[in-house]
Amino acid sequence: MTNTKTQRKKNNEKLYKKIRNTSSWGSTVVYLLMIILFIAMLVVLAGFVLQYFVETKYAEGYSEIEHTARLYEMGSDDKKVMEYIESGDSDFYVTDQNGKIIYRKGKDTRTDTSGKVSFLNGEESYTLYVDSETDFLYVDNDSNLRLSVGKFIEWFTDVADDEDAKVPVWVNISLSGGRKLVGKMYFIITKRDTILVVELMSAFLAIVIVFCVLAFVRIIRSVVNYRRVVRLFYSDPTTGGHNWNWYVRYGDERINSLRRKKESFAVVNIVFRNYRNYCLCHSMAEGEDLLAEINYQLSQELGKDEMCAHATMSNFAMLLKYKSEQQLRERLDGFIEKLRGIESEHNFDFQIGADLIPPKVNDGGKIVRRKGRSVENAYNNACAARAELGETEESGVRIFDNALFEQQRWRDIVQQHQYNALKNEEFVVYYQPKYDPRTNALKGAEALVRWDSPEFGFVTPGRIIPIFEKNGFITEIDHYMLKHVARDQKAWLDEGYECVPVSVNVSRAHFIETDLAQQIRDIVDAAQCPHGLIEIELTESAFFDDKKAMIATIRKLKEYGFAVSMDDFGAGYSSLNSLKDMPLDVLKLDADFFRGENAGQRGEIVVSEAIRLAKSLDMRTVAEGIEQKDQVDFLAQQGCDMIQGYYFAKPMPKNEYTEKMSRSDSAQNDAHTEMQ
Numbered sequence: 001m002t003n004t005k006t007q008r009k010k011n012n013e014k015l016y017k018k019i020r021n022t023s024s025w026g027s028t029v030v031y032l033l034m035i036i037l038f039i040a041m042l043v044v045l046a047g048f049v050l051q052y053f054v055e056t057k058y059a060e061g062y063s064e065i066e067h068t069a070r071l072y073e074m075g076s077d078d079k080k081v082m083e084y085i086e087s088g089d090s091d092f093y094v095t096d097q098n099g100k101i102i103y104r105k106g107k108d109t110r111t112d113t114s115g116k117v118s119f120l121n122g123e124e125s126y127t128l129y130v131d132s133e134t135d136f137l138y139v140d141n142d143s144n145l146r147l148s149v150g151k152f153i154e155w156f157t158d159v160a161d162d163e164d165a166k167v168p169v170w171v172n173i174s175l176s177g178g179r180k181l182v183g184k185m186y187f188i189i190t191k192r193d194t195i196l197v198v199e200l201m202s203a204f205l206a207i208v209i210v211f212c213v214l215a216f217v218r219i220i221r222s223v224v225n226y227r228r229v230v231r232l233f234y235s236d237p238t239t240g241g242h243n244w245n246w247y248v249r250y251g252d253e254r255i256n257s258l259r260r261k262k263e264s265f266a267v268v269n270i271v272f273r274n275y276r277n278y279c280l281c282h283s284m285a286e287g288e289d290l291l292a293e294i295n296y297q298l299s300q301e302l303g304k305d306e307m308c309a310h311a312t313m314s315n316f317a318m319l320l321k322y323k324s325e326q327q328l329r330e331r332l333d334g335f336i337e338k339l340r341g342i343e344s345e346h347n348f349d350f351q352i353g354a355d356l357i358p359p360k361v362n363d364g365g366k367i368v369r370r371k372g373r374s375v376e377n378a379y380n381n382a383c384a385a386r387a388e389l390g391e392t393e394e395s396g397v398r399i400f401d402n403a404l405f406e407q408q409r410w411r412d413i414v415q416q417h418q419y420n421a422l423k424n425e426e427f428v429v430y431y432q433p434k435y436d437p438r439t440n441a442l443k444g445a446e447a448l449v450r451w452d453s454p455e456f457g458f459v460t461p462g463r464i465i466p467i468f469e470k471n472g473f474i475t476e477i478d479h480y481m482l483k484h485v486a487r488d489q490k491a492w493l494d495e496g497y498e499c500v501p502v503s504v505n506v507s508r509a510h511f512i513e514t515d516l517a518q519q520i521r522d523i524v525d526a527a528q529c530p531h532g533l534i535e536i537e538l539t540e541s542a543f544f545d546d547k548k549a550m551i552a553t554i555r556k557l558k559e560y561g562f563a564v565s566m567d568d569f570g571a572g573y574s575s576l577n578s579l580k581d582m583p584l585d586v587l588k589l590d591a592d593f594f595r596g597e598n599a600g601q602r603g604e605i606v607v608s609e610a611i612r613l614a615k616s617l618d619m620r621t622v623a624e625g626i627e628q629k630d631q632v633d634f635l636a637q638q639g640c641d642m643i644q645g646y647y648f649a650k651p652m653p654k655n656e657y658t659e660k661m662s663r664s665d666s667a668q669n670d671a672h673t674e675m676q
């Protein structure tokens with residue numbers, strides 16, 4: 001099944017949200033995070049490399065002094081060994097178990113600043129003392145010897161130009177017998193080391209720069225692409241202006257914004273009435289050019305914060321600011337005048353509906369922000385107001401008001417309750433009898449629906465049928481009515497009443513169903529009601545739908561033995577042509593023939609000719625809405641077969657109608673005997 005409109009709308013909104021969520025900001029943040037992560041990784045890596053470098057150098061220096069310590073321990077009594085030690089680079093001194101210096105070589109440049117350092121494997125830690133010549137080593141709060149990076153780099157760059165740089169540090173090494181050797185070790189940075197470090201760091205830096213440039217290009221491209229997608233999403237291909245998505249998105253924002261809370265906004269629907277005809281007479285392309293021109297002209301009228309978009313077909317949506325209703329009306333009239341002047345050789349018509357959104361005032365009389373007002377709802381109201389101007393081609397302006405609001409509220413109520421009402425059998429069948437005007441005998445009846453609602457009271461069809469016709473529920477009602485009428489007829493037959501055919505209205509909405517005749521037959525058969533007791537009424541307007549399908553359905557209905565009538569003949573457009581093609585049994589003359597301007601001599605001529613025409617086509621006639629005696633006499637004279645009107649009877653509940661029917665004698669006798 002294809003998606004419904006609401007589903008499509010939801011999908012569209014989802015898509016839009018996705019686009020928004022993956023907006024350039026989103027991807028920019030992601031890219032920035034990636035860059036930061038990458039740089040952090042490089043810094044950590046560089047840190048590891050540096051640490052490895054430094055610690056390796058420490059280890060080298062340490063192994064030298066440790067070597068000296070071991071030599072001293074092995075040969076402190078051996079002159080040769082001591083000579084060998086004396087010739088070495090290392091300065092050191094040795095203390096006995098009491099801390100008394102027992103041997104010294106070179107100068108003691110050690111300071112009091114000391115701390116622990118653990119090397120790469122982390123298993124051993126050494127207490128190191130800062131040498132007075134170096135100031136980039138310090139001890140942190142945890143008594144660890146640390147390098148002051150800034151000072152180190154300063155020193156490093158100073159020594160880098162010279163030969164190898166030697167950084168002295170003092171270390172404690174335990175000897176046997178509680179003795180200790182405190183020696184000066186060197187942290188040697190060769191020229192090669194400096195070149196290596198500089199090269200390594202430059203490589204890291206180059207990678208970071210390349211990565212940043214690539215990421216930056218990517219960010220710029222995604223921003224540009226996002227803008228393009230948004231432009232596509234919001235632009236209207238027909239007019240080149242904005243589309244409905246844009247209108248809803250920014251319209252909501254505009255009317256709900258804090259900054260504009262004091263402004264009065266009007267949500268406006270403008271329809272170019274002649275669009276279809278214009279396209280038919282010219283071409284689709286020219287029609288679209290005209291829409292583009294209308295959009296342009298309307299856009300020219302916009303002030304600050306106002307909006308215009310092409311909504312659907314020949315509908316435009318606007319958001320306008322207004323000072324007073326009168327001023328808005330004048331402005332909208334001005335729009336119509338302007339638009340009508342687009343092509344002087346055509347007489348174009350534009351209908352406008354508007355819903356007013358004044359500032360919102362709280363209980364304390366203070367103007368507050370209009371939170372949650374939906375431009376879409378307001379636009380629907382504007383459309384409803386515009387629809388009130390009718391299907392005429394005339395231009396006009398209509399503002400959504402309380403009456404329309406009530407109408408919509410009622411429509412919503414009906415829609416909410418319709419299925420439950422059907423389930424609870426709240427819809428009741430009223431019967432309006434049809435009489436022979438010459439003999440005053442009951443000849444038939446029409447079944448008319450009423451809604452006996454426990455909540456809303458007794459509701460007449462005029463208040464529900466148009467709603468059901470629009471929302472499609474009418475098919476359920478018609479089936480429901482047919483089922484109940486067929487059951488009633490069957491029950492009356494069984495009770496011995498002389499049943500007359502009862503006509504049931506079938507809405508035009510049914511005619512898209514190709515098996516309509518079979519459905520009707522099945523419903524009637526289920527009630528075991530003879531087909532001759534059911535007549536099907538089709539309203540005149542239905543005859544303008546698919547003619548071929550209509551003829552096929554009427555033929556089938558007749559084949560099954562149902563009579564078919566044309567309801568409301570003469571109410572709308574002339575349906576003489578339909579009479580020619582449709583094999584109908586009954587023609588129901590609309591009540592309009594007998595009312596107001598239509599009545600009178602000319603009206604009588606039309607009615608008598610219509611009756612004559614029906615007779616020649618072998619059709620029976622029913623006159624609807626007859627309220628007066630002289631009308632009955634006239635119709636009797638003209639040979640009208642039946643009269644349905646208040647003169648004889650109003651639509652009535654089943655029990656009252658039952659009383660109007662007569663019983664066959666035998667049945668009456670049977671019933672009488674049964675009672676005795």
Ligand code: C2E
Binds near residue numbers: 460646
């Ligand atoms: P309709 O089928 O043309 O029914 C005739 C309408 O004229 C009925 O209005 C009836 O009460 C009214 N009427 C009959 N005689 C007179 C009269 O002398 N004076 C006046 N003023 N009115 C008279 P009702 O019952 O309000 O129904 C209105 C319309 O609603 C019907 O017009 C029909 O089109 C529709 N309708 C009613 N029930 C159903 C239904 O079950 N299915 C469908 N599809 N439509 C229905």
Ligand code: MG
Binds near residue numbers: 446505537567
């Ligand atoms: Mg009818």
Ligand code: MG
Binds near residue numbers: 567568588590624
């Ligand atoms: Mg009628």
